[in-house]
Amino acid sequence: xxxxxxxxxxxxxxxxxxxxxxxxKNPYPGYEKNQNGLYYKFYTQNEGALPQLGDxxxxxxxxxxxxxxxxIPTTPNIFKLExxxxxxxxxxxxxxxxxxxxxxxxxxxxxxxxxxxGRPSLPEEFNSTDVMRFEMRLDDCYPxxxxxxRMALKVKEMNEERANNLKANYPEETAQAAxxxxxxxxxxxxxAEPFASGLIYVVTEPGNGExxxxxxxxxMHYTGKLLDGTVFDSSVERGQPFSFPLGVGRVIPGWDEGxxxxxxxxxxxxxxxxxxxxxxxxxxADIPPxxxxxxxxxxxxxx
Numbered sequence: 001x002x003x004x005x006x007x008x009x010x011x012x013x014x015x016x017x018x019x020x021x022x023x024x025k026n027p028y029p030g031y032e033k034n035q036n037g038l039y040y041k042f043y044t045q046n047e048g049a050l051p052q053l054g055d056x057x058x059x060x061x062x063x064x065x066x067x068x069x070x071x072i073p074t075t076p077n078i079f080k081l082e083x084x085x086x087x088x089x090x091x092x093x094x095x096x097x098x099x100x101x102x103x104x105x106x107x108x109x110x111x112x113x114x115x116x117x118g119r120p121s122l123p124e125e126f127n128s129t130d131v132m133r134f135e136m137r138l139d140d141c142y143p144x145x146x147x148x149x150r151m152a153l154k155v156k157e158m159n160e161e162r163a164n165n166l167k168a169n170y171p172e173e174t175a176q177a178a179x180x181x182x183x184x185x186x187x188x189x190x191x192a193e194p195f196a197s198g199l200i201y202v203v204t205e206p207g208n209g210e211x212x213x214x215x216x217x218x219x220m221h222y223t224g225k226l227l228d229g230t231v232f233d234s235s236v237e238r239g240q241p242f243s244f245p246l247g248v249g250r251v252i253p254g255w256d257e258g259x260x261x262x263x264x265x266x267x268x269x270x271x272x273x274x275x276x277x278x279x280x281x282x283x284x285a286d287i288p289p290x291x292x293x294x295x296x297x298x299x300x301x302x303x
Contacts, residue, residue: 028106028131034096038088039106046098051141055081057094058140065109065130071117080144085115090134102137148215152247152256159197159253163275170280170290177274177290184227184292190271200271201258204296207266212302214247218259221298232286241300252277254293262299270295 031039051057057079063071084092090112093105109132113119122128142150167174184190185200194200212218219241223234235242244250246259254272262268274290282289 031104031106034088034092036084036088036092037108038092040093040096041104043102043104044100045103046100048098050098051081051095051138052143053081053083054144055141056144056147057081057138059094059136059138061134061136063132063134065126065132067131067133069125071132081141086111090116093134093136094138097136097138099138099141102135105134105136107132107134148248151249152214155247155249155253155256158249159276162253162279163197166275166279173280173290174274177292180227181271181273181292185271195257197253197257197276198273199254199257199276201261201268202271203266203268205265205267207263207299210264211262212246212260212264212299214260216246216302217243218246218302219243219300220259221300223296225294225296226287227292227294230286246302255295258295259297259299262297264299264301267296267298270297 026033026039028039028041031041033039059077059079061072061077065071079094081094082091086108088107090105090107093103093107097103109126109130110122110128112132113122113126190200190202192200192202220243221235221241223231223236225231231237247256249256252272254270254276257276258270258272270293272293272295274292277291277293278287278289280289282291287293
């Protein structure tokens, strides 16, 4: 009986010792540790589906070492969620977050520099005992197939905001530019109705009816003019068509909107208000600030 009591007492002491030891091993108060050694702390935690491998994640984050050295500035980033490169890495951290979550993660500094940052070794100013911490907010996540459409929508919203800001901040200049375009259209008997954005497009030679969509590469010929007829650029004169991805902000807003109205082989004229062109800055010596532009365009092909 005494031996039995002794064994129970010893077992209890061992259990208490192990339990106390486990609690003392967490060096980061307020953080929890998952099975792969990733320390995490959520500030905001929502419900719903977690991102899946291959999804695109819009993440706002910063990374510090020992809470002082900024390794990556706080800027928006888009990541494709990949399989972890090592147990408890930053991709595993992202996979734990719902849309709208904000959290802090502590990861292995050696492995993170080698894999996530692509460095062959730890920089001399750091050592393996330093604490690498990511502060993260997941603003959005979605399948890669939705990327182009979402980017096109964001570009459209940014263009609308830019136009409103120009009118609010430069009332005199924008009024003069609007009057100049109105006079030009009347003088040249352009009677086509503007679209909601203010863009005007007139077809001069129909195409085959097949139109490009946002994200496709388009091939164009164009001649760009100021309202006084001055030609400032022409792919026709160079004999070299111009190619760009449509609808994602690689060209002026008037082009992103206007080219989507065209069909393959079509020719036409884009009348682009200053706020859908180069705005208050102009472009180099050839295009002054608040310049309305006229483009003779041809959609050669797209894919």
